Amino acid sequence: MNELAEIVAVWREEQGGAGAARGVRFVVESGRSAADIAAAAARLLQLELSVTALFADQPALARFHALDIPGVSRLDRADLFEVAAVLRRALDAETVEPDLGTDYFLPEPAIPAEGAPEGIDFTFWCWARKLPADENWAIKKARIPEAWQFAQDQGRPVAGVGSVVFQPDTGIVDTHVALPPGMANRPGAANFVEPGRPPVDPRTGGHNPGHGTGTGSVIASPGGRMKGVAPAATVVPLRCVESVAVFDQSPVAQAISHAERHGAHVITMSLGGVPSSALHAAARQAVASNVIVVAAAGNCVGEVVWPARYDEVIAIAGVNEASRPWQGSCRGPSVAVSAPAEFVLRADGTDRSVPPAAVSGGQGTSFAVAMTAGIAALWLAFHGRDRLIAELPGGRTLQEQFRRLLRRAVQKPPGFDTRKFGAGIVDALALLQLDPASAWQQSGAEEAGGDEHDSLRSLVAAAFGEGAAEAALPALDDRQHHAELACAALDRLRAAQTRRAQAEALPPPLLSPSLRGRLGAPLYNSDGAGP
Amino acid sequence: MTERFDEAAAARLERVPSRALRLLAPRGSDFEGAESGRAAAPEGPSRQGLPDSIDSGHIARRLRAAQAMLAPDRGVIRDRDGEAQALADDLVGTARGAMDVLLEGGSRESLSFPQVLALEAVLHTRGRPALRVEGDSLEELSEDKHPGSGFWRIIQNQHEHAIIDAAASTGAVVVNDKMFSNGRPWVQGTAWLIAPDLAITNRHVLFPPIGQILGRRRAGAPTQARIKGDLDVLVDFAFDNGPARERRYRVLDVPFVSGPDDTIDVALLRLEQLPSSPPPLRVAAATLEARELDRLYVIGHPGRMPDVPDAVRLVFNEPDERKRVSYGETMDPDENHPQDLVYDPSTIGGFSGGSVFAFGAPEVVALHYWGDAAAGNRAMTCAALRAHAVGAFLT
Secondary structure, eight states: OOHHHHHHHHHHHHHHTTOOOOOEEEEEEOSSOHHHHHHHHHHHHOSOOEEEESSTTOGGGTTEEEEEETTOOOOOHHHHHHHHHHHHHHHTOSEEEEOOOBOOSOOOOOOOOTTOGGGGGOOGGGSOOSOOSSTTHHHHHTTHHHHHHHHHHTTOOOTTTTOEEEEEESOBOTTOTTSOTTGGGSTTOEETTTTTSOOBOOOOSSSSTTHHHHHHHHHHOOSSSOOOSSTTSEEEEEEOOSBTTBBOHHHHHHHHHHHHHTTOSEEEEOOOBSOOHHHHHHHHHHHHTTOEEEEEOOBSSSBOOBTTTSTTSEEEEEEOTTSSBOTTBOBSTTEEEEEEOSSEEEEOTTOOSSSOOOEEEEOSHHHHHHHHHHHHHHHHHHHOHHHHHHTOOTTOOHHHHHHHHHHHSEEOOTTOOHHHHOSSEEOHHHHHHSOGGGGGGSOGGGSOOOOHHHHHHHHHHHHHOHHHHHHTHHHHTOGGGHHHHHHHHHHHHHHTTSTHHHHOOOOOOOOOHHHHHHHOSOOOOTTOSOO | OOOSOOHHHHHHHHTSOOHHHHHHSOTTSTTTTTTTTSOOOTTSSSOOSSOOHHHHHHHHHHHHHHHHTSOOOSSOOOOHHHHHHHHHHHHHHHHHHHHHHHHTTOOGGGSOHHHHHHHHHHHHHTTOOEEEBOSSSBOOOOTTTSTTOTTHHHHHHHHHHHHHHHHHTEEEEEEEETTOSSOOOEEEEEEEEEETTEEEEOHHHHSOSSSOOOEEEETTEEEEEEEOTTEEEEEETTOSSSSOOOOEEEEEEEEEEOOTTOSSOOEEEEEOOOTTOOOOOEEOSSOOOHHHHOEEEEEEOOOOOSSOOHHHHHHHSSOOSOOEEEEEEBOOOOTTOTTEEEEOSOOOTTOTTOEEEETTOSEEEEEEEEOOTTTOEEEEEHHHHHTSGGGGGOO
């Protein structure tokens, strides 16, 4: 029995039984019609399935289709990629990518008992223990109050008024007193996890309940014990993940596209994982429409994750009160700047009192990017978004302009590692003080460099060595394999930073037969010491 | 350096079944011997006290023995003795620093990786050898290769036949990727026979959290699994340092594997039946008290590592997947994981699924599943296995 037949046999049994598996989604990138794809896939798999447009009313993204197989379980990652590869060949598609539910973006975890077996994969090194001297250090470090004052002194719009920030995340606890009231019912608010329902975070299942409540509050909390960076901005929640530790690519891609179509000025993503053709296309389109798109560099896996890793997206790493890197921050040349990430005051979404009101310090690049999104809202309001767009030179985007200015208006403490943590630490006041036109006085050298292929190659090299990256070139040249290679590399990088690396001999990476066939040789560490 | 404990520190430390604290706490401290519930015996296997120059000397000697097996440097003059001593001094200094942290009430998690590894290096000098199996005999204990382990010699001589018999029925879970004609097989864990055609191992040997997954759960019967068709999985009972013998048995399927969230980490492998297979091991019927178990050994296959830390190299030299027997003692049980046997023999990845025996007892007492240099290694007791659904397969 070949691998596909075995997998399909399991799924067929699941669909025929009384199981309650949630189903599996593949995103098919193809110029064929949905009906054609559905007929061909059903012939191949002999399973109940449906094919619909992934992006509704988006002609430019019409080549992406959601192929949903209901009532089946995800099996393991290699199996999903194997089915995807077989579907791609059968459909003659550009790519077929499964939604994976990856967990490469670690939220703050519960700490396991000392010495307990479950501690082997716990990233103790990643999470700081020492509280800051000033719980409000984050907005002071980013010079937010000075920026508000400066805008007021200049007679300009203050605190982000008029700016619209869309927030793909877990949704929000809309009764939390540290959030503006009525957020979940704002125009454009949407839910891609439970379609048709408001983007309210039920705080059930998964890790880190209430994540979106925390990040949303960092942007626009109206005041009290904490105040958001841009309290006058309009934050629109989009529920596209149940937990940031379970990252499905296609709902995030849909959320980006939805935000662009519903009037987003800024899209902030405190989440991440592996590359996705659909997500990349949606992000590109948003940037081309002069939406500012920022994303978190990631937590606890070392290297920057996607979508932050895409050139088109502004990647934000994290620092602490002492202006040193937050110890869990992902890092690398794709980082544009760093922002506060260690015990950043935020609405605590785990508070189950009525109404919830708890505020506490949160860790992670989630908060660094939320702060930066708030700063983008301040900047757009200060200069006027329409005016900025009207004055853009031909072929330039607002994203490019903002990135250049953001990188120039930084605080750069002595010894700051600009190769890994971007140009410096965000400085809202300095940003507002810069002439927007000065962005174009720089050469293109400040832009993040390298395409997706190079970016993935460098990740594979970081995980397995240069030799392995060279050996992986046949697969790197085919986008079909990008997400799977990224998974293998991120698995290895994260494991290398846990006790597992010391206690365990790691098996060879989990790869589908199709990718192994494309590689032609095992993906060993290039020192050859072991699998 | 804190030589005595205040009550608060002692209370904190009592919650940590720390192998390092037990073996390396300073002589005369309130903590000495307290974790094991036993007084430290002057003639006991473990030299008590903080890491010291004796440890450094043992480590250096062990390093020099390992270096002697390396190819000579061509045209390069190196002070290998000096290098060994410097590394040993560095390891002992790091281990002292780690003990400072622990004795002052620091948690296990406040130690860095280098500190944990340095503790492992010192612990090894206190007599925790991992001996190679050489067919029908064991590697000889030597002061150069196994410093501080001389006291095991008498015990080994008394029980060597039983150990060899146990090792003969404990094998490596070997995986061969059919996709690659040029790929080398690798060892993903250890398994041991419980019936002529049935071996027991850990779930995570088949379904590791990171890396190649070997099986696929059956729809409608999720506690059963198939081996993936693109992999060959075998159990090799003769993968040791003895003469080459043919003792490889293909895994046909997985008649039981515990659920992904089950705290009992166990799986069964059905093997092809061939003549002359090793005899099954007897599985203990009841939990033995830690005091009854006292000294014990675990049989496993230390897996290859991309980068072998010095401390692991000190214990295992080169972890080359071939069968080892590690000696050690039991530690106090973990109240949070009552099904676990906690002990201190040297193990690394690849020992997962290994068999654990008390010296002198004819039955397996536990299934090894986890190792931690500082907090103790763990196995699931056979009593816990019998109380679980997998118990239906145990005779």
